[in-house]
Amino acid sequence: MNYLDRNEFNFEPSQKVIDAIKNFDPKDLCFYTRIFDQGKKSVISVRLSEIYGVPEDQVLLAYGGEDLLKNAVHYFLAQGDNRTILLPQFSWWYYNRVASECGGTYEMYPLHETEDTFAYDVEEVIEYTNRIHPRMLLLASPNNPTGNSLTPSEVGRIMENIPDDVIVLIDEAYASFITTDTAYIAPLVEKYANLIISRTLSKFYGLPGLRVGFGFIGKGHDQFCSYVNKYLGFNRFSEAVALAALDSDEHYRQVADDMEWGRQLYKRELGNLPGFKVYRSSANFILIKYPVEMKDELLKALTVQDYKIKFMADKGLESCLRITLGRKEQTQTVCDTIKRLASRYN
Ligand SMILES: Cc1ncc(COP(=O)(O)O)c(C=O)c1O
Structure with missing residues (x-):
């Protein structure tokens, strides 16, 4: 099929990924990872911290972007009275499903059909966010299914002009296909405590079956990081394959x-x-x-x-x-x- x-x-996985799978020592699965002793969550988060220039304690790891999104939405919508998430008008159906799983409700902001795309209207996103004042704002870039993106400066403009108690979750599952630029991520998460950027190995790195998602979060979210974190460590087989994929750009x-x-x-x-x-x-x-x-x-x-x-x-x-x-x-x-x-x- x-x-x-x-x-x-x-397409084919990279040779490094194939080799990592062939050379994986099954005995590694007989023990938990010991990286926790060094105060880190995984060899993957350590590597991602080096690649993206974000401190390891602000790197999030999960079983797919799906798991990271679910953790973030469940955690932030479940606290307090404000359980609204603001979503793009056309977007991945899963967002409102995870919101409804934890008693959340959603509102939508429009995407505008132009000659060749569905575009975000940044000023309108800002206006909707200020008016509705949701607990979370979801931006997807590129957005599924419309395929359109936001530029880093548009993201900055949104962050600058919305209340800082709105948690902004940018789903970048489909990033990297067109642009190689990732340099904007570290300054954004350094500057905005209310920002989460979610990525995955499922799309650009072609490993949806591996179930590895990752992300970056602004400072000061120890409790949320502990909520997402896997206390006894990450899947060690996935770790080996993920490292090989990250080394196969x-x-x-x-x-x-x-x-x-x-x-x-x-x-x-x-x-x-x-x-x-x-x-x-x-x-x-x-x-x-x-x-x-x-x-x-x-x-x-x-x-x-x-x-x-x-x-x-x-x-x-x-x-x-x-x-x-x-x-x-x-x-x-x-x-x-x-x-x-x-x-x-x-
Ligand atoms: C917009 C979007 N975000 C996130 C994901 C999550 O993918 P995964 O859980 O495989 O990382 C998908 C999967 O199709 C997606 O379409």
């Missing part, structure tokens, strides 16, 4: 760069067809508006070829497809299939 529906990795950068071919193909082949719109993407997936009348036929045509893509059901995006950027032949097959069927609906 060709899974192009959940933004996974249809060249390999994963090449894969990410190759995805541009797919973005261009969809844009060129489908962008000008009647009823279609190909949105700009800074992630490993692309959002495409299509004539929804062809849904059943398209689903059937892809299924017989063993392909899965995501037919959006979110309110306002019902006539959109979200397609993971896979290997060239996969992208070509999906694009050809859509184009062939589209000719019947024009």
Whole structure:
């Protein structure tokens, strides 16, 4: 099956990752990690601290970005009376699910459809945050499913102009596909105590099955850090593989760069067809508006070829497809299939 529906990795892991798995000593699993004796949570957080220039005690580790988001939302929404989280209008469905799990409620701020994207309106996000005054503000950059991003200076502008008791959670699960810049993270978490930036090894590093997520938090959150922390240590197998992945940027950068071919193909082949719109993407997936009348036929045509893509059901995006950027032949097959069927609906 060709899974192009959940933004996974249809390429090869790096050689270092393969070697780390082959060379892993099973006996390491017979003991907990001893890194706690050095006052650190994991060899991964130590390495991330070096890479990102953020003190180790402000590095968060979790079983996937999912786990980090859940911990943050459950922890901060469960305290006090304010249990509101402010979310982007179109975003990952999981955000409001974790909020509702702990008795939270959500409000939404708009994203604005432009010629080729769904854009944040930074001033509007600031206005909504001041007016609603939620306990948490969620920003996703790049956002799933729309694929649009915020620049570091836009993040700074938001942080500067909202109340400092609002915890801002930036989900950067899809960061690194377009930009290599990570230098903005350390100054932001140094400056803003109310900021959490969440990342993962599942997307750029192509290891969703490993379940490693990480993040960075502003100063002074010892209690939350202790809440997220795994007292008896992190999964030691994951640690070995994660270190190898973090040491393989060249390999994963090449894969990410190759995805541009797919973005261009969809844009060129489908962008000008009647009823279609190909949105700009800074992630490993692309959002495409299509004539929804062809849904059943398209689903059937892809299924017989063993392909899965995501037919959006979110309110306002019902006539959109979200397609993971896979290997060239996969992208070509999906694009050809859509184009062939589209000719019947024009
Ligand atoms: C927007 C977004 N954030 C976070 C994640 C979490 O991924 P993981 O738990 O594998 O790190 C996903 C997964 O698809 C996602 O789409």
